[in-house]
Amino acid sequence: DVVLTQxxxxxxxxIGQSVSISCRSSQSLLHSNGNTYLxxxxxxxGQSPQPLIYLVSKLESGVPNRFSGSGSGxxxxxxxxxxxxxxxxxxxxxxxxxxPWTFGGGTKLELK
Amino acid sequence: xxxxVESGGGLVQPGRSLKLSCVASGFxxxxxxMTWIRQAPGKGLEWVASITNTGGSTYYPDSVKGRFTISRDxxxxxxxxxxxxxxxxxxxTYYCTRAPPRTYWGQGVMVTVSS
Numbered sequence: 001d002v003v004l005t006q007x008x009x010x011x012x013x014x015i016g017q018s019v020s021i022s023c024r025s026s027q028s029l030l031h032s033n034g035n036t037y038l039x040x041x042x043x044x045x046g047q048s049p050q051p052l053i054y055l056v057s058k059l060e061s062g063v064p065n066r067f068s069g070s071g072s073g074x075x076x077x078x079x080x081x082x083x084x085x086x087x088x089x090x091x092x093x094x095x096x097x098x099x100p101w102t103f104g105g106g107t108k109l110e111l112k
Numbered sequence: 113x114x115x116x117v118e119s120g121g122g123l124v125q126p127g128r129s130l131k132l133s134c135v136a137s138g139f140x141x142x143x144x145x146m147t148w149i150r151q152a153p154g155k156g157l158e159w160v161a162s163i164t165n166t167g168g169s170t171y172y173p174d175s176v177k178g179r180f181t182i183s184r185d186x187x188x189x190x191x192x193x194x195x196x197x198x199x200x201x202x203x204x205t206y207y208c209t210r211a212p213p214r215t216y217w218g219q220g221v222m223v224t225v226s227s
Contacts, residue, residue, distance in 0.1 A: 041215075092157055094157070096212045103156055
């Protein structure tokens with residue numbers, strides 16, 4: 001199975017600070033069709049996960065452009081350029097290039 | 113607006129069965145693969161099952177293969193998850209999702225497996 005390792009597990013930030021979350025895969029997520037199936041999700045406390053980024057770097061509708069995704073192969077990054085209070089919660093990466101689809105262990109973003 | 117509304121959760125004894133339903137609206141249901149994803153209390157996310165848009169193919173991780181069955185009724189825009197031989201480790205919130213690359217998630221339904 002593909003293991004997705006997210007770092008850091010906890011991220012302390014102040015409002016307005018820029019932060020990055022890393023997601024490293026145990027195998028390349030480049031599919032034979034040329035796509036890389038890596039998404040990012042945010043789960044606020046008590047809510048269902050909310051999609052943020054799909055296919056590594058494409059922003060979901062309604063997601064603020066302070067969020068951005070980048071990477072290729074086995075190394076991926078989610079960046080938040082100027083944290084706002086509504087961004088707090090747990091961030092997950094997920095891959096669906098290989099079966100079984102798998103998720104990272106999560107990164108909890110908290111206020112410092 | 114895309115909506116996914118799950119139902120059918122509850123408390124069930126180990127070894128028993130339960131069937132979850134998910135009614136979809138706001139998109140052309142029969143154009144999309146669908147997926148169930150679960151989250152044990154205080155834990156991360158786990159993919160449970162996927163089904164193609166026609167229902168012709170299904171996919172499962174080893175943890176549920178042979179016990180869970182995903183199915184769909186495109187005429188009713190409804191997704192199902194039949195769960196048999198339930199175990200305590202199946203206790204989780206189950207989310208109905210439109211499959212990637214662009215996902216939509218329901219609010220989830222809680223399943224508790226306990227005697």
